[in-house]
Structure formats: C-alpha cells, structure tokens
Amino acid sequence: MEELKEICDDQIRVIGEGASKKPLPRRVWIVILTVLGIVIAGVIILIVSLYKAEQARKLTIPEPALFEPVEVQETVEHTWIGESIDSLATGYTEMKDTLINDIPMRIFIPHNAELSLHIGKMNKEDKSVIYTAQAADVRADNGGIVGAFVLKGEPRAWGLSKKGFCASINGEVTMGVAENSPLFEKATEEGGYFFRQYPLVSNGKVVENELKGKSIRRAICDRRGEVFMVETGTIESFHDFAQALVDLGVDQAVSLVGSSAYGWAVDNAGTMHEFGEDNYYTGRRRMPKNTSYIVWRRKQ
C-alpha cells in the first residue's frame, strides 16, 4: 500500500491524485524493454561508428592549426665528396671525375695532407707532394707576383689586383673574397701562407669577373670545410666554371692558374697524374722565377 505523507490540520489533499496507475502487463514491459534495448544498442553502435569515422578523418585530415604549420625539412645528412680515410693513413690525392652542367670536371681531394705555397720550379722527385698546381699569376711586365703573397710567414708581394684570397695557417685552409683580409697579417705573424687570385664563388654564390674568354679552369674550393681542387676537362668561361662549382655545392672558391699551367696529383697507389705542360718553358721561353704553386704535402 502506498505510503502517504503526514498532513497537518492546516493542509488539504486531494486523494488519488498522483496515485500510480495500474501497472502494465508483463509482456508489454518485455516489449518496451526489448525496444529500449535495441534503441540503446543502435545508439551505441552509431556513436562508435561516428567515433571511428572521426578518428579516420583525423588521420587523413590534419587538425586545423592555430598557426600556420611550419614545415620542418628533414635534415639531409651532408655527404662528403671525398672518401673517409684513417687519419694515420699515408696522404694521397683522391681523384673523381664528374660532369656538371655538361662540363667535365676532375676533382682532386687531398687526404692527410697540408697546404703550403712554393715559389719556383717544383721538384717532381719530392715524394712528399701529393698535389701541386700554379697558384698566383705572374706579372708580364716585371715577372712579379700578382697580388699579396706570403710564403711561410714572409711577405713576398703586396697589392690588391684580385679580391679572392686563399690562406693556409697552422694547417687551416681559408678562402674568401675581401679587399683587406686580416689573414695576410696572420699568415705573416704565424708562418703561414697567403695568396690572391680571382674569386669564383663566395658564400655559395657566383662571383662575376670581368675576365672574358675560355680556358681550362682550375680552382681551390671549400665545400662545408672539405677543401679540394677542381679542373675542367674543357675550356670554360669563368662564369660557367663558377656556376658549375656552385652547383657542386661549393661555398668558397678561388681560381688557380688555368690553361696549360703545370701540376700533378699523386693517387693512393702512388701514381703521379700530371696536368698542364711541363715542357712549356723550353727553348727561348723561360719560366718566370716567381711562378708560384700551391703544394699539398703529406702530413708527417
């Protein structure tokens, strides 16, 4: 029997209002509960499928960002041009032939060697040399070296006819473009080497030179700290050569004496590979006494 609330003398209550109606038959309750169960199951399935669809959508469509997404480029591991060798191995020059912008180029990568300069004829019997090529130009009028030149701390020439420079001080090779470089003084003070030549590449960009004409081109280059020399297999303009070096990934490059200027490289088998003309200065043609060379010697 339904419990009724207590009543006070000041209250009235209509009897029967709110009284529970006759309970539904059991089979009606079964039908209602079955339908309710089906509806609940349907709702759950719908919610789950919507959730899965939303998850799939999230996987395919990026979330709207508050800020423009910043594309993080994958770090591309730098690859050296030259091979990696043991630091105690005997020095040699690795040579690689490549073709850039239809320009055949030979790359000379010195290993376990140190850069110095030399003035005068090179001694081919000097087995410590693994690479040499003519460095600074020589004046036609008086046979002097064009541009500032420091040989083992001794200034041998002064002047700024070419803005490119290359220095080797305490085993560290630096090249660049500058009218005044403190490296000249530093090379002088610390027994280093310094010379000037036409700049070809500065900070990864071509340096335009007024010099026209085509020739076999040579250069000393710095590519992310890897120093090597390049020689074209065909005659090229300064611009095309410099552009090819840029495309090679060179950061800094300074020209070396091109054309038939003599030099050689010694590979890891000890074989000497000469380039240019060794017999150019024969007969009446005499080699200028201030002919200079970059010389890579094996580290002791």
Next chain:
Amino acid sequence: MKKQLVISTSIDLVRIAPERIVYIASDGNYSTLVQTDNEVRMLSYQLGQIEKMISSQLGSEGNIFIRIGKSLIINRSYIYYINIPKQKLILSDVVSFNHTVTASKEALKQLKELIEKETK
C-alpha cells in the same frame, strides 16, 4: 462497473460506492463514515489507513475525496457551504442530508481556492 470501496476487517466487510460516502472523520484509532443515507458507520481503521485504501482501490477515481487536516476526509461532490472565519463547512446534497463539520481556517481557505480554481 464503477469502482467500489471495500473496507474489511478480520470479522466483517463494508462495500460502498464512493458517491455514497459524505465524509469520514477521525475518532482516535477509529474512523466514522457518514453515508448519504445518514447512516453512520464506525470503522476500526485510523483515518490515514482509510485514505490509503481509497487511494489504492479507487486510484484516480479517488480524487472525489479530499483530506482536510488530520481528522477529515470529505466527498467534494457534497461541498455546499464554506465559511472560513467561522471554520464551518457544510456537506449536503440539499435534498436528504446536511452535515456541518469544522476545519482550520487555513485548510478551509485552501479548499475554497481549490473549488474556485476547478470551476474556472
């Protein structure tokens, strides 16, 4: 068939149509049922128990009865006169019976408002 109110004890049973009840008054542990034929019947149930019986047996049809305070259940069909200051309620069919009962002013006021509200 209209529902009838059945009040039974261990030894007897009363079966009466709701419209034949004028009012039921509390009398201690007993209740007094006044019929439209002016007969008065003593029931061995408290008024609260009678109210529960009406509610459970008649359901919504039990709403012809109104509990007023602790000591009265009236049949609203026979409300004839309400006087709040005098705390006077007359239940009558204006033909054969006329019963005067008393209730609190507040209860009568609420009853008056209920009747007024239902007639609007």
